[in-house]
Amino acid sequence: MAERPRVYKTEGIILRRRNLGEADSIFTVLSAHEGKFDAIAKGVRKTRSRMRGHLEPLTRSRLLLARGRSLDVFTQAETVAPYRAIRDDLERSATAIYCAELADRFTIEHAENPGLYELLLAALEALDGGSPPGAVARYFELHLLSLMGYELQLDACAACRGRLEPVETLLSANAGGLVCERCRAKAGAGRLLGVRAMKVLRYARNVDIGAFGEVRLDQALAKELEGAMAEVISHFLEREPRARRFLEIVAALPGRENALAPGIVESEQGP
Structure with a gap:
């Protein structure tokens, strides 16, 4: 069985984040071919971090990672779709x-x-x-x-x-x-x-x-x-x-009790 490369690229959707220590964060990512995985971004919460903003939850990003003993490590991240x-x-x-x-x-x-x-x-x-x-x-x-x-x-x-x-x-x-x-x-x-x-x-x-x-x-x-x-x-x-x-x-927020999202209208007719 071929050994997996130590550094790999993938594209994924950030599902959630958990802060670790003073500057690091662990992110849960879903990708098409790596499945769901956790990886750590070191120093990502520092103001000057180049990955800051590219690993936000609900962001689709292009990722470069290095395999680690317990957690893989983000080395680069680039936003593909921020879903503003x-x-x-x-x-x-x-x-x-x-x-x-x-x-x-x-x-x-x-x-x-x-x-x-x-x-x-x-x-x-x-x-x-x-x-x-x-x-x-x-x-x-x-x-x-x-x-x-x-x-x-x-x-x-x-x-x-x-x-x-x-x-x-x-x-x-x-x-x-x-x-x-x-x-x-x-x-x-x-x-x-x-x-x-x-x-x-x-x-x-x-x-x-x-x-x-x-x-x-x-x-x-x-x-x-x-x-x-x-x-x-x-x-x-x-x-x-x-x-x-x-x-x-x-x-339940005020103004939403009787409001319907765009595209949903009051109707007595079924689809």
Whole structure:
């Protein structure tokens, strides 16, 4: 087996940072071919550091690293995409932080997953480009589960594989998807979804994130989907993501209670 080069290049998205000592920081990075990994940037918090600003969380950067005994070491960093529109908007920032946390928590270190990298990249670009934050979050959740081996069964009963009627139906994480009325009692906890919500999830599964961002959702439908997917995510993580609380705080800020993100309008018609 060939020995890995001591110095290597990669492109990655910075998921989070942890300060170490007076001037150093440890960053968690997600890249297409190195997977998720931690690396240390020495002296990055000093004013004159050349890497300062290029390793901020939610930044896509071109990286040069040297392999270390316990942690690899950043030697160069160059910003590819700073995603300024995300940083300038609290709701978009909160949603991006949430997606980054899910990418972090659902993966182990050094497990190569190009699909996950591309999914997070698409979510950040959609948020930066003006797509509704709620739509981006739902799309990311659904496709993340599929990539991690937890794809939800949406076309037939997850328990008996029977036909689903166009009526209110249980979404059960324990069963692995939608459950017909006959199997509901043995499926465990879940959330009832209306016909429109089920159609939205199926559509999200089959289109790209740009197309899904154009779907018109009224506020009630958006909340229904948010609550259902929150239960599913918490089931598979066995905890509630920390960033979800931040999302709730942002949503409760004055002036946002009845406000919809751009691209989401009040409508009685399903997608």
